[in-house]
Ligand SMILES: Nc1ncnc2c1ncn2[C@@H]1O[C@H](COP(=O)(O)OP(=O)(O)OP(=O)(O)O)[C@@H](O)[C@H]1O
């Protein structure tokens with residue numbers, strides 16, 4: 001349609017003062033469109049490249065877009081920009097970055113822009129915050145709840161109403177009652193200071209020698225505006241956080257902004273508190289749930305430079321920073337960094353790109369880096385900083401395998417769990433010992449719900465999701481059978497839906513809820529917490545429970561993978577893994593690596609405090625390279641072998657992958673379109689030896705949410721320009737019709 005420049009465009013009206021300047025704005029609209037649309041800029045309208053503008057769009061519609069470029073030119077009969085639309089200006093850097101992401105992911109630029117352009121809700125005016133304070137004598141009728149509120153309100157300070165209710169563990173109604181009685185009174189609170197500045201010298205940590213060496217490298221890179229990437233690798237508990245905090249401190253001293261990406265921002269209260277201990281205040285927090293006024297204030301604070309540090313989920317990469325000086329990607333191996341809907345991007349890789357564009361260092365921190373990142377470090381594309389030991393001379397947990405095979409299969413039969421339990425005798429004994437010492441144990445099983453399969457003992461019927469090719473998972477706490485792919489919920493029936501037999505349904509296999517049941521009967525009187533993302537109470541409840549665990553308020557924790565994510569539980573000395581083999585046999589090329597990372601992380605929760613820890617890993621495959629590496633502690637050998645396998649197979653990072661998922665409500669249509677695409681590709685230069693097309697094949701889970709799915713996989717040499725090939729291919733291939741969707745995923749991380 002037109003050409004445009006993304007960087008270095010200048011407001012042309014400034015120089016051309018003599019003749020009335022005729023300017024054209026090329027505007028991107030945050031819809032699934034790649035093109036920039038041209039509009040005439042009315043004489044006298046002040047406009048900068050990157051400004052948000054209201055423009056006419058389509059018949060009788062208006063849209064808000066971003067000026068991608070401004071140029072002198074004949075507006076001809078172009079429609080005019082209606083007005084500037086306020087909000088942050090998208091800097092040259094941010095626009096370049098969005099262009100880069102669009103080119104890389106093959107997503108339309110408008111879709112990428114939509115991730116960055118979230119308009120604050122159209123509400124105006126300052127919200128008045130109501131505060132509560134003690135004002136009068138105690139109420140005539142005292143209840144435990146009331147006395148908790150009064151105790152929490154003591155000291156004459158002003159409290160937010162909901163904060164006070166939470167602190168006292170009561171409902172807002174209890175507070176209202178006390179206001180009615182005159183014990184408490186309401187008053188208007190001053191506006192909240194949302195972004196107090198972190199102080200780099202608030203509580204400086206004395207680093208150990210290895211930490212200090214790593215921190216020095218990072219400080220220097222920050223000071224030099226060095227746009228390189230670092231892999232900060234150190235075993236669990238080695239103190240990586242303290243090291244990159246020093247880089248944050250240096251960035252603060254330089255007056256620039258820092259972004260810390262974390263995989264699960266909703267659960268990182270502990271992280272935020274640690275930040276506050278070091279810097280005096282918590283950082284600004286970003287995730288998609290930050291909406292309305294908070295979002296508006298954050299945007300404004302970022303643009304003005306007032307917000308100095310953001311801790312956020314992957315989408316924080318797209319915020320309008322004024323002067324980004326550092327990006328940290330904590331737990332860089334986490335799968336949560338890959339967005340798997342809409343624009344398919346990997347936040348870790350895009351962070352490295354953003355660092356290059358903004359001229360700032362990018363720190364990738366992990367105890368279990370991905371093979372991609374390790375190879376980048378080995379080939380010196382990234383600098384490698386290593387913390388070889390746990391901080392303060394603490395030791396890594398001793399890990400042993402519990403062989404679940406019977407004696408006949410070469411195992412020791414007495415290690416098998418008894419009856420219909422899942423906790424083996426050695427693990428049960430270890431839990432007893434841990435309890436006897438007053439320490440904490442974690443029992444890990446990476447499976448939500450009570451049982452992954454429900455079948456009828458009378459007729460063999462298995463309960464399947466009506467919308468997906470997947471079994472329904474028994475969730476006893478919710479009294480329901482649930483599909484983990486689409487969320488379909490069915491009541492747990494008493495009679496089989498196929499043969500009608502009553503009370504013949506059997507739960508097969510364990511989930512965390514079932515382990516929780518077993519723990520309750522085996523270890524009565526012990527305080528147990530089960531952590532699972534699907535429990536009622538949501539993140540609020542999980543946050544509270546994670547804090548309780550860290551404070552030692554429970555004996556046994558039963559949890560899914562979310563307990564493995566970077567938590568620091570000082571009293572935990574035992575980790576038991578119920579089924580270490582889950583995930584090993586999936587068809588995913590990263591199955592072994594991922595399982596190793598997860599097990600290394602979860603066992604790494606043991607022994608982080610004063611006392612040494614240990615881990616017991618239940619498995620049917622004690623000789624599997626993943627389990628063997630875990631037990632021997634020889635991660636290097638495992639990584640070397642796994643890296644070599646990837647190299648031989650031409651898999652990432654030695655080769656490149658892209659997948660296309662073709663889906664439709666009609667199976668034949670999805671399949672036919674996938675075949676048509678494959679034919680179109682074969683008609684191109686598939687003779688190029690550097691490129692292979694696999695498929696079409698039915699996806700391993702062929703039906704999800706009522707859509708049938710077929711897959712094509714492109715595999716190429718590393719230097720091959722896959723994106724250009726796909727762009728040309730799809731441009732020349734038949735267009736999807738009807739409800740057919742084609743989703744391109746560059747460097748796919750999931751293969752189901
Ligand atoms: N220099 C230091 N001085 C005092 N305490 C420290 C220091 N470095 C680390 N620690 C403490 O050691 C523990 C582990 O540190 P940290 O959580 O930073 O490790 P990590 O490498 O990020 O671990 P993981 O990868 O398992 O999340 C924490 O309790 C931390 O406060």
Ligand SMILES: [Zn+2]
Nearest residue numbers: 465468483486
């Ligand atoms: Zn389903």
